[in-house]
Amino acid sequence: SQENTIIHDSGRSGAKILGAPFIFDETSNLSSSILGLVGRNLYEQPDHPISITRKLIESCFEEPTFKHFAMNNPVVTVTDNFDTLGFPKDHPGRSRTDTYYVNSTHLLRTHTSAHEHNAFSWLAQNTSSKGYTICADVYRRDSIDRSHFPVFHQMEGARVWPPQENRAAVIQRDCNDMPQTNLLVEDQATDFSTDANPLQPEHNPEEVHLVARHLKLSLEQVIQRIFQASQASLPSTARSDAPMQARWIEAYFPFTSPSFELEVDWNGEWLELLGCGVTKQSILEKAGLTNHIGWAWGVGIERFAMLLFGIPDIRLFWSTDPRFLKQFTRGKITKFEPFSKYPACYKDIAFWINATPSGSSLVGASSTSGVAAAAGGDATKASPTETQPAAFHENDIMEVVRDVAGSLVEDVKLVDEFVHPTSGRKSLCYRINYRSLERTLTNDEVNGLHDEVGKRMEGLFGVELR
Ligand code: FA5
Ligand code: MG
Structure with a gap:
């Protein structure tokens, strides 16, 4: 939507949401795809x-x-969404892997x-x-x-x-x-x-x-x-x-x-x-x-x-x-008539997650995944306040996929997971199902999206693609 934009201006970033301006801080994790x-x-x-x-x-x-x-x-305050309702400070719903924060005081x-x-x-x-x-x-x-x-x-x-x-x-x-x-x-x-x-x-x-x-x-x-x-x-x-x-x-x-x-x-x-x-x-x-x-x-x-x-x-x-x-009319309940589905395109992404992350090439999990990417910032540099990278969380790959491919993805599933017997490193493989509801995707287009997903996983989470 035209009313919503992410703004990156000489080192400071923020967003306009329904016309109202917000300044990002280290808690922000909005993406332009969600604001759309x-x-x-x-x-x-x-x-x-x-x-x-x-x-x-x-x-x-x-x-x-x-x-x-x-x-x-x-856009509501953290107080209205969580504090007033008595959510404990450590409730998982508050985490940045689960919630879209505008900044440390406001969220979606x-x-x-x-x-x-x-x-x-x-x-x-x-x-x-x-x-x-x-x-x-x-x-x-x-x-x-x-x-x-x-x-x-x-x-x-x-x-x-x-x-x-x-x-x-x-x-x-x-x-x-x-x-x-x-x-x-x-x-x-x-x-x-x-x-x-x-x-x-x-x-x-x-x-x-x-x-x-x-x-x-x-x-x-x-x-x-x-x-x-x-x-x-x-x-x-x-x-x-x-x-x-x-x-x-x-x-x-x-x-x-x-x-x-x-x-x-x-x-x-x-x-x-x-x-x-x-x-x-x-x-x-x-x-x-x-x-x-x-x-x-x-x-x-x-x-x-x-x-x-x-x-x-x-x-x-x-x-x-x-x-x-066109199938729906106010006040009427009618059964949806499926129209022809466009073909699915499955692509796997397999990667090692670092068992003992060095910290140098990582930012906190999901820290600014959308923001940095959308604002063209350098997501691979750890910000000084985030020296301790958080563990890779499944919602992080979901967010990267959503940000790169939006609604062109039908689902993402973990299809393989193992720990290397000697190095102790863990490998994960996710299967991404690319399918548009409105047209047939071309091979080139899907390959381009999939490469971008891999690049962002490397850049943001320091994973090693296999
Ligand atoms: C709540 O959000 C509470 N606020 C509900 C509530 C209100 C409880 C007032 C007591 C008093 P929950 O996270 O379970 O609860 O979500 C409520 C409903 O939203 C779910 O039962 C489900 O129908 C729907 N829902 C939750 N997550 C999703 C999702 N990702 N996509 C679609 N529907 C969802
Ligand atoms: Mg529930």
Whole structure:
């Protein structure tokens, strides 16, 4: 996008994101390929499957009880994304191998929960609403395959009950108001007495069980709605009258307790759709919701959309190909008709990772992989502040591949790994599947991309290509 650029100016680098300037520091790890995806706002294009799915989920949480928000700017503070939510300082989600940092104070949000505090504060001021949903694009440095892309969409929801006489009876009544579903649900997360998934000390156990019940019933309504819409989009002969199978399992989030995940049976495998739980009391109190109790959830919109429309590859959501976009209409669930796939081109990259890195030819893992490359900087020189190179991390090769080839790569898989018996050095081999969704790639083009991947792996991580 024109609004987003990486700027490299006499030794100083930075970025303009949606028009706002940021100065990079040693924490920055943005790439121009990721910035190119900021601001597309797919959830605001009425005929796009992401937007259609968003509306379907929103329709399960009616106004005015719920207020629906969308947050266009993905740049948030480290405080909002992690600290306020109680992420421990050493939580892996904070690492630069997992998260896109604009600089040491700002990042591309990794989840919609980054807006929880503000949304709860809004609720404290607007008592005619009892809850909200938030829709937004979120960013993670992740592996590459058909169901993972560095940008995806989440929707977050929350509901609170203010302090009142006989509140348990009120929550119970709200549970009773919920229509029956015909899902086949197995609940493996009903015991909140374990250390792994405890009740909060401030809470009344009876209320917590009811809040958890209300949470699970609310989300089962969503699953039911999705399942019905998906069935209705099939020709009558292809419909199944078997109920959809789902299960609740225990989970952990720093900002809810107890916490749960919902998985559904998808072609014989359990697919995780969402995480949720009873909101931590400290978070409600900080937002001014004194003595309230409530729940929160976060879902991956692409996961729902893939189920709903039968979309087989997460990259398709970013396609501008009319053969994709023309298939969808606002308010309608239709099955995706695959158009012909262009040929795949597999290339292997094998390399030794240094068991005892010398440090001289390395920068910290992933330190400025994108920035240095995009800004034309010399990535092979260790910066003075980073004499201790971090270990090679799998997400580093993913990031290099994404940066070089963007969405021309379908997936990257580790196909071989061994340790040399005498030298003790470790060798890894990754298979990169180059395939465009929009055209046939030429041999020269793929070779050029693959050579560049190798060069950057050598330059950035000091690996020795085999
Ligand atoms: C979270 O992000 C929590 N913020 C959810 C939450 C909100 C919990 C409020 C409690 C209260 P998690 O990292 O599991 O949790 O992501 C939530 C969902 O996003 C997942 O269940 C999945 O559906 C989706 N998701 C996660 N990673 C990806 C990815 N790389 N690509 C597509 N979808 C993803
Ligand atoms: Mg999860």
